[in-house]
Amino acid sequence: MKNWKDNVRKVVPYTPGEQPKAKVIKLNTNENPYPPSPLVGNAISGVTLDSLRKYPDPACDILISAIAKYHGFDKENVFVGVGSDDVLAMGFLTFFNSNEPVLFPDITYSFYDVWAELFRIPYVVKPLDDDFKIIASDYEGSCGGIVIPNPNAPTGVAEPVSFFEEIIKAHPECVVIIDEAYVDFGYQSCIELTRKYDNVLVVRTFSKSRAMAGNRIGYAVGSKELIKYLSDCKFSFNSYTMDTITLAAGVASIEDDEYFKARVQDVIATREWTKGQLSELGFSFPDSKSNFIFAKHESVDAVHIFEELKKRGIYVRHFSKPERIADYLRISIGTDEEMRTFIAELSKIVK
Numbered sequence: 001m002k003n004w005k006d007n008v009r010k011v012v013p014y015t016p017g018e019q020p021k022a023k024v025i026k027l028n029t030n031e032n033p034y035p036p037s038p039l040v041g042n043a044i045s046g047v048t049l050d051s052l053r054k055y056p057d058p059a060c061d062i063l064i065s066a067i068a069k070y071h072g073f074d075k076e077n078v079f080v081g082v083g084s085d086d087v088l089a090m091g092f093l094t095f096f097n098s099n100e101p102v103l104f105p106d107i108t109y110s111f112y113d114v115w116a117e118l119f120r121i122p123y124v125v126k127p128l129d130d131d132f133k134i135i136a137s138d139y140e141g142s143c144g145g146i147v148i149p150n151p152n153a154p155t156g157v158a159e160p161v162s163f164f165e166e167i168i169k170a171h172p173e174c175v176v177i178i179d180e181a182y183v184d185f186g187y188q189s190c191i192e193l194t195r196k197y198d199n200v201l202v203v204r205t206f207s208k209s210r211a212m213a214g215n216r217i218g219y220a221v222g223s224k225e226l227i228k229y230l231s232d233c234k235f236s237f238n239s240y241t242m243d244t245i246t247l248a249a250g251v252a253s254i255e256d257d258e259y260f261k262a263r264v265q266d267v268i269a270t271r272e273w274t275k276g277q278l279s280e281l282g283f284s285f286p287d288s289k290s291n292f293i294f295a296k297h298e299s300v301d302a303v304h305i306f307e308e309l310k311k312r313g314i315y316v317r318h319f320s321k322p323e324r325i326a327d328y329l330r331i332s333i334g335t336d337e338e339m340r341t342f343i344a345e346l347s348k349i350v351k
């Protein structure tokens with residue numbers, strides 16, 4: 001007997017971090033502990049009910065123009081989507097159509113293999129070295145595409161622009177996607193490489209540094225040709241990805257650069273303080289350039305710490321796979337007060 005279930009696209013979905021209903025200290029999904037700019041609030045209240053009658057602008061012109069101007073590019077170099085997850089998924093669909101495998105690290109954003117499975121893209125993961133660094137020689141030779149976050153997640157380890165330029169130069173046969181979800185927290189961006197190479201797509205998000213995870217805004221910068229291909233796929237899938245309220249909110253965030261930079265500096269300062277405290281408590285971690293720290297205790301088991309923190313209303317993230325990161329916890333940076341409470345509770349657990 002034939003069964004309809006034989007023709008279902010079966011996938012194992014991505015598991016996002018928990019969003020508890022109760023008020024907790026939430027250090028588990030790399031959200032920003034500070035609200036977005038007050039100008040974002042004004043922009044949202046400024047959207048009239050009547051304007052919601054109509055479909056949003058499918059070209060997302062106001063937001064694309066603001067992002068293009070901010071980075072000094074033309075509008076044709078910018079693509080926007082419903083969070084960078086949407087932009088990345090569209091990038092996989094558009095650019096990764098070779099029979100050769102797409103390459104990415106073994107320890108990285110755990111959505112990449114999910115999209116590869118969903119779209120039936122062949123892929124090979126390349127193990128990071130013992131210091132969680134990407135081994136450049138793993139990315140030599142012809143392939144179907146490359147995707148790497150910089151800084152990498154969940155390790156927080158970053159590589160300089162020159163590292164990526166070598167990879168991009170060596171791969172005219174495929175598109176290289178650099179996922180810069182955390183680059184605003186103090187590291188070099190590869191955006192300028194998109195002027196020189198037409199096969200690189202740099203993807204950014206408003207979710208972390210701009211504190212707008214709830215709005216869902218992601219974008220990509222690339223050559224005009226690359227962005228045209230990406231847009232053609234998007235318009236073949238869903239014309240109205242960005243809603244009217246979100247478009248207005250996104251523009252307001254871009255326009256308040258002073259507020260944005262000040263909050264990013266606040267997070268960086270708290271991160272550096274937290275690093276010192278964690279070291280004193282017997283944790284080791286690769287040097288993080290992002291808004292989280294990926295840490296392992298010298299003697300106390302990660303799952304035990306995770307559970308004990310949770311009992312105390314503090315949520316961090318633990319990944320059981322791959323096995324070599326099972327001893328680590330990913331700790332997002334909260335406010336100073338949240339991190340002081342976190343360190344105080346943590347010191348009782350690991351003492």
Ligand SMILES: *Cc1c(COP(=O)(O)O)cnc(C)c1O
Pocket residue numbers: 030082083084085086109149153179181204205206207213217218
């Ligand atoms: C958070 C994150 C994303 C997705 O962010 P969006 O909220 O969808 O914009 C993409 N890549 C990495 C590495 C991330 O950590």
